[in-house]
Amino acid sequence: MRVEIKMQAELSEPCAVIYAGEITEEIRRIVSFIENSNCTNFVTVNEEDRIYVLQPDEIYMVRVENEKTIVYCEAQKYSSGRRLYEFETLLGSSFMRISKSTLVNLKYLACVEPSFSGTMLLVLKNGCKDYISRKYLPNLKKYLGI
Amino acid sequence: MKKVFEKIEYGVAMGCFGFVAMLFIASAVAGGANVFMGQRTGEEWLQVAACFIIIALGYSVSSLIYELESFAISLRVLFHMTIGGVVFLLTSYFAGWIGENFGAVMMYILIALGITAAFWGVLVLGLKMQADKINKKIDSK
Numbered sequence A: 001m002r003v004e005i006k007m008q009a010e011l012s013e014p015c016a017v018i019y020a021g022e023i024t025e026e027i028r029r030i031v032s033f034i035e036n037s038n039c040t041n042f043v044t045v046n047e048e049d050r051i052y053v054l055q056p057d058e059i060y061m062v063r064v065e066n067e068k069t070i071v072y073c074e075a076q077k078y079s080s081g082r083r084l085y086e087f088e089t090l091l092g093s094s095f096m097r098i099s100k101s102t103l104v105n106l107k108y109l110a111c112v113e114p115s116f117s118g119t120m121l122l123v124l125k126n127g128c129k130d131y132i133s134r135k136y137l138p139n140l141k142k143y144l145g146i
Numbered sequence B: 001m002k003k004v005f006e007k008i009e010y011g012v013a014m015g016c017f018g019f020v021a022m023l024f025i026a027s028a029v030a031g032g033a034n035v036f037m038g039q040r041t042g043e044e045w046l047q048v049a050a051c052f053i054i055i056a057l058g059y060s061v062s063s064l065i066y067e068l069e070s071f072a073i074s075l076r077v078l079f080h081m082t083i084g085g086v087v088f089l090l091t092s093y094f095a096g097w098i099g100e101n102f103g104a105v106m107m108y109i110l111i112a113l114g115i116t117a118a119f120w121g122v123l124v125l126g127l128k129m130q131a132d133k134i135n136k137k138i139d140s141k
Helices: A025-036 A084-094 A137-144 B002-030 B033-037 B042-067 B073-095 B102-140
Strands: A043-047 A050-054 A061-065 A068-072 A077-080 A095-099 A102-105 A109-114 A120-124 A129-132
Touching (some): A025 A043, A043 A084, A068 A084, A084 A102, A102 A120, A109 B102, A120 B102, A137 B102, B002 B042, B042 B073, B073 B102
Antiparallel strands (some): A043 A050, A043 A077, A061 A068, A061 A102, A095 A102, A109 A120, A120 A129
16 A cells, blocks of 8 residues: 655644545554544444544444444434444543443433333433433433432 | 342332331221231231231342343333232232132232232332433433
8 A cells, every 4th residue: 555644734633534446454454543543533434335434522322233333423323343342432431331232422311211111211312212221320320410 | 149139128128118008007997006906916917017028029029130131121021020919919828818719819919910000100100200300410411
């Protein structure tokens, strides 16, 4: 692969753009490496053959569905090859786990609803919903100061 | 293990509360505590108290099933209510509370269903109050 570095004084942080004819395994590895380096705070997600770059603020919920990690934004959803625990580490304290399979952005909590099953249903501002497991409910209450 | 002890503690507390509440209500209905409590000996009252605790334990300990999230919710509810109801009926039978005729047995099954529904109602009401509290905090954030 040919590598070229362009110096631009007006850039406040480094920005990487990869030109390629197709997405190969090598490109995925490079993207993953850049993402995991300390100078970044974004995540990449996939939709069909396209890779999108998201800021953590754009993500409402990350959930494992049929063994795939699905990233929910305000209106769109994407898939990712990353595991949920990787998202948990990458997205930091503005996100919280509400069950074994779901991570939510605390900025977008709308309300909770009691369910007849004896658990709470968490609703996000974009309408996404998921049950809060009993194990993780104390963490949410602690975050809210209850 | 901590959860099991919590449930046992909760069950014993609920059983004692239920027993005392029953004494107050039944005494008032029967026309006085002496009239009502004079119907049984001290030993028999101790047995009644123990039965209340066993029934409450049946409902509280079996609610541990909700921790097993690999099971479907409907299955967990069914398990919880079945175990609770069965413990109630068996305890009532061995305590001699259930009469031997069909009508009395049916009446007890209805009472068991009523207690199950009441237990469920308290659980949902508690959850609703908790949800209201959480929603207030979310709104204020």
